[in-house]
Amino acid sequence: MSTDEGLWNPGLSVDDHRKCRGCGAHVTPDTRRVMGDEDRVVHHCPRCITYRDLQNGAAASADYDPETDRIKSTQTGYHPMGGSE
Secondary structure, three states, rough: OOOOOOOOOOOOHHHHEEEOOOOOEEEOOHHHHHOOOOOOOOOOOOOOOOHHHHHOOOHHHOOOOOHHHHHHHHHHOOOOOOOOO
16 A cells, blocks of 8 residues: 555645645655655645755744744744754
């Protein structure tokens, strides 16, 4: 059995899992597995946000705002996924 489609979520279709929630671009199964949230949903991808923001947890966070979260992470050591850098 293939697990490429991620975890089953009754609220999301297979196509919803394959697309970035931010821009609608296709995201690979590996991107969803590594960067997505617990349901393997990608909220931001390299096409719609910087790699720096992705490293700060933007892909897994629907509420990630680059303007405010980027400032927090560089000035105070804040990390949106918890803890510090």
